[in-house]
Amino acid sequence: MKIMASIIHILLALMLSPFLMGIINRVKAKFAGRKGQPLLQTYYDIIKLLKKGSVYSATTTWVFRMGPVLGLAAVITSIMIIPSGGIGGVLSFSGDFILMAYALGLTRFITVVAAMDTGSAFEGMGASREAQFSIIAEVVLLLGMATLAIGTKNISLSGIYSCLWGGSASPLGPAAFLVAFALLIVLLTENARIPVDDPNTHLELTMIHEVMVLDHGGVDLAFIQYGESLKLWLFSALLAGIAIPFRTGTAYGDMAVNITGIFAIAVLVGIIESCMARLRLLHVPQMLLAALSVTIAALLWILR
């Protein structure tokens, strides 16, 4: 029964993740008083891109072509690991959160390398900025997962999440909410949302993530956009599992609660994007350090 639920969760993730982007855009439009794009716009974009051909620059090598494919593969692997609320992922095993963190790291690495492979100055600039932020973001993610692992005495993501709020009173208490807050900041960083990066900017000098994928086109760009949606789903699922403090006890109930939580997080991201401006580049590491200090406080709380 649980396996069926896990497989259904993966299928839902693969099908519904571009919908999250639509929700975010619609929320931003509502705040701005516009009617906004259709909710399924991201699907239309991906399908359109899949039908197009690609133009490759003469300076690029096979790395450039491999980037989007490898990135998408890594993200799909991570999707198969993460739990959905109380039910485990399909590929869960001991210590799988480290695999997840490094699969995401691989995605980032290959994007950066592919960007630098083009030899363009803009991509290099975006790559260095992205690398700088992810140094701290990765530490925050791993420490947050470690806190949860120590708190629930379990080193598999599925085990952590099922022990987290289920059964007896949570052993973590307020530490879980601190980790959730830190994870929200990591979500905003890894998915290149405001206040870290503005996804709607068209000025290359202000881009971080967008500029790295500037030279990709056609099927490659489709893979990249789909991968971005999947990554957003991934982080939202992780966050919803921590932030929603109850479990229904049944497999499908848990999944329904989790997916509702994921959509709620998408709405939250849309609200954050509408209410805040992008931070100055100097302040982004400070924000990440704030997340790190919150995580460390949570970790020491658990260890007391």
Next chain:
Amino acid sequence: MNTWTDIFILVLVLADFRLLATSRLAAVIQTTVLQAVCLSAFMLTMADRPWPLLLISLALVTLTIKGVVLPWLLGRAMREAGVQREIEPMVGYSSSVLIGMALLGLSFLIFVPLKASISIQSTFLLPGALFTALTGLLMIVSRKNALTQVAGYLVMENGVYAFGAALAVEEPLLVEMGVLLDVFVAVFVMGITVYQISREFDHIDTDRLSELKD
């Protein structure tokens, strides 16, 4: 009740990080108010119900002096000196937060061998209090603005007072009152001095107060 004490100490620790990261004087003063609230709150949650009247009055006096009077004094000094922000500190804000994390770990380490000999229920209290005192010290040492240094002194007193609050039920009330009075007068005198400095020098950058030396 035990968890509530720990939660208040946790907020105290998070407030320390906020102090280390911000450059705005108004934010610093508001955070000290938050710390005062946490101090009075956990003094109450540590004792058994029903709370003795003495303890309640002590908590109220602490809240009034540390949460209302002293921030008001600092705010007034800030307005008279006309300063809003910290000028470039000696240790940058990100570095201060990183040092703060190290200090938090250090505070925990220091109290590991002493755990058994303490009779208080909360094991988060002593490291949290020590960390607050160390944060205050870090602020005094690394910031150049005189008002931030006074706020750092206030935070340091908060940390030391948290130690005393752990013993609030046994320690004679008179000494606690005396401590509060002294802190109040100290900040008052410091505020007056800052005003005189700003009038005499046209700035309150203590890094430039360096004429007397050997």
Next chain:
Amino acid sequence: MLFSTVLIPLILGLGVLGIPWKGVRRGILIAGGGCHALVVAALAFTKNGFPVTGTWIGLDSTGLLFLSITSVLFLSVAIYTAGYLGRDSERRVRDSVEGFLFSNEPEAIFIGCLLLFLASMSLVCISRDMGLLWVAIEATTLVSAPLISFHRHHRSLEATWKYLLICSVGIAIALLGNYFLAFAGHGKVHLNLDNLIAEAATLDQRWLKAAFLMLLVGYGTKMGMVPMHTWLPDAHSESPSMVSALLSGALLNCAFLGILRSHFILTAAGLVLFSGELLVFFGMLSMAVAAAFMIRQNDYKRMLAYSSIEHMGILALGVGLGGLAGTGAMLHAVNHSLTKGLLFLVSGHILFTYGTKKSSDVKHIIKTAPLTGCLWLAGFLAITGAPPFGPFLSELTILKGILDAGRWGVAAGYVLVLAVIFIAMARVVIPMAFGLPEQQKSIESIHVNHREPAWFAWPVMGMAMVILVLGLYIPGPVWSFLGKAAAMAGGF
């Protein structure tokens, strides 16, 4: 009656703030000092009122010693201040270093704070509770800050700011030490000194050690122990000379009293080696660093400030070793306070006569102001430990104590540092006193053939007489009194 030592100056001090007549204010200052001295004398010589122990305040030998030093010094300073204010107050003064005009603080605040300063120092000496001791020492910091910034110019403000911040931080650390003491007693033992000493065996040793460390660093900041001494030279050189006299002669002693009390507690708990060795280490360090900074020191008031640091180091060294050295340290506290007070008051007059703080610009005081010159020389000889003055006897006693304890290295360091300081001070003082007039640069405001005013002459001569007498003869009862004062730290 005991509390009246605090109450009288407190009420007078607060009252003076409201009185608008100059003569009345100064009269109250002298009267306050006089009453205080009378009360202390009464306390010292009544048979049945002493020693007194109580929960909050009480008087034992150590407390009485420091209280009487404070009282005598304050009386002399009060007479000097009355005359000084008559001359210097309410007029714009020309700064000696940079030449701008500045004004002084309102006299009422100054006199009020002086009396409040006396009250808080008395409270330090008579308190039996470590918490009350802390409150009193913090109070001394706060009321002495306006005293230091009497001259309203930027240098004194800088000195005041440094003093205020550094000493407040130090005292906050001392408060932490107090709380550690409470933890050592598992929260059950009140911080009353007699309680703590009685229950010393049951106190947790690790917490006690941590507490002593904090108290040493905290009160040591106030006392001027290296490396927490950085406020001392600035505060002493920028404040008016009688304030420097009070700070050096009385305040540093009171801070040392705080350390002494903690040393007593640790001795009773069997940790005398731990606290003693720490005191010896910091004492030697203070002496050495003070000596280093006194070489080539051109400002004579700063030189005196470093000399205070050195003598506080000697006190810590003596008490840390215990035994005969401890008793010697108590005698040294008396000698140092009186001598340093004398020196600072004389330096104040030199500053007024010559209008400069640089020792290279001051020459031939013997001729220009004979009494001042003689006392300046006598004070220099006294403070560096030359016979026949008091400090010679006390430093010799401490040396004998060191040798008795078999600490050859400490003895060698002690003698070496004293020699260095003698040479350093001689290089400054002797040219000032005897240097020929042709070498003198022309300075505008020299008052030639200026007779020393009576308000200056009588107090300083009185102090000089006492120091001379103490160097020649110490009566038996006094010696046993000093022994009792050091007894709780293992002296005899």
